[in-house]
Amino acid sequence: MEFVFLLLVAAAGGFFGACVGGNFSFVITGFAGLAATAAGVAGGSDVSSFLFSYVAFGPFTGPHIAFTGAVAGSAYAAMKGYTDNGKDIAQPLARLGKPDVLLVAAAFGVGGWLFKTYVIDPIPWFGGHTDGVALTVAISAIVVRFAFADRSLLNPENYNKTGNKFSPHEHSVWIRYQETGPQLLTMGIFPGLLGASVALLLAVNFPGVGMSAAAFPWAISAITIFFLNIGYNSPVTHHMTIIGGLGAIVFYPILAGQHVISAATLHGLQVDTPLGVDYGLAVGAILIGTAFATLSSFLGEASARLFQSRGKTHIDPPAVAIFLATTLIWIVAGLMGASN
Numbered sequence: 001m002e003f004v005f006l007l008l009v010a011a012a013g014g015f016f017g018a019c020v021g022g023n024f025s026f027v028i029t030g031f032a033g034l035a036a037t038a039a040g041v042a043g044g045s046d047v048s049s050f051l052f053s054y055v056a057f058g059p060f061t062g063p064h065i066a067f068t069g070a071v072a073g074s075a076y077a078a079m080k081g082y083t084d085n086g087k088d089i090a091q092p093l094a095r096l097g098k099p100d101v102l103l104v105a106a107a108f109g110v111g112g113w114l115f116k117t118y119v120i121d122p123i124p125w126f127g128g129h130t131d132g133v134a135l136t137v138a139i140s141a142i143v144v145r146f147a148f149a150d151r152s153l154l155n156p157e158n159y160n161k162t163g164n165k166f167s168p169h170e171h172s173v174w175i176r177y178q179e180t181g182p183q184l185l186t187m188g189i190f191p192g193l194l195g196a197s198v199a200l201l202l203a204v205n206f207p208g209v210g211m212s213a214a215a216f217p218w219a220i221s222a223i224t225i226f227f228l229n230i231g232y233n234s235p236v237t238h239h240m241t242i243i244g245g246l247g248a249i250v251f252y253p254i255l256a257g258q259h260v261i262s263a264a265t266l267h268g269l270q271v272d273t274p275l276g277v278d279y280g281l282a283v284g285a286i287l288i289g290t291a292f293a294t295l296s297s298f299l300g301e302a303s304a305r306l307f308q309s310r311g312k313t314h315i316d317p318p319a320v321a322i323f324l325a326t327t328l329i330w331i332v333a334g335l336m337g338a339s340n
Contacts, residue, residue: 025070072144
């Protein structure tokens, strides 16, 4: 009956995400991530793992369920003529008073849970070395586009007619103040550095958090989407902070000569310094994490130009960047002889 229970919760999660809107549901996921991290810091590793697995990244508020439901509901609403913007992930869809929109969202919530749990997670090596949540968000969005809108990922009518065809333009853009090379570079380096440093300190000093430490800076970034949703030009940084954090906690043990990447390994590297880390190794680890975060910044914009800006529905650029950068981190770590 566990399957039935989680299936029903996933339907409710997709429904809820559409009700409050994709971005607002994502903010709620951020708070759930903070709660899970706090439980780990307090020493409740089992509680922390439960909150991450079943709440923050599970059927209650997981982006592959709640956010995905909102993306599907928005696209469906536009197809039916209830709205004129199938990319709108900011507005709560409950305002439309259309039960069919919310039922579509519930169905995609179930689909997101099933796909991650029974398709992505069991894949040998890949399932444990990518971000299954982010990958599911991306794939579900592609299904949504084909089902409810363009029937194509690359639509020539949305190309830039005056320059490089994939360059942002007035009617086809993701984040206007986060699209040029210098903008992407700085927005990759500093949020990545912040995420890498705090995740490393949490992972080394609090074994109850362990390998989930990168979710803490991600959660902070997720919560800042609230400001974007209410009209302030806040940056979108969660695809930098989580990748910076992951890069740091994966490569810190490698730099220390360890080849098993785990919560126990990280805590075993705690040393007698005020911050509990070897500063030389820590500097190297956070710089590596920052490099991956910067790459993720560019991957996000590349995804926006290739997919998000080319159609009438939302294909989430950070989700694409996160699953690609996560997989790349583990590939590089594997090539260096490390495993989890």
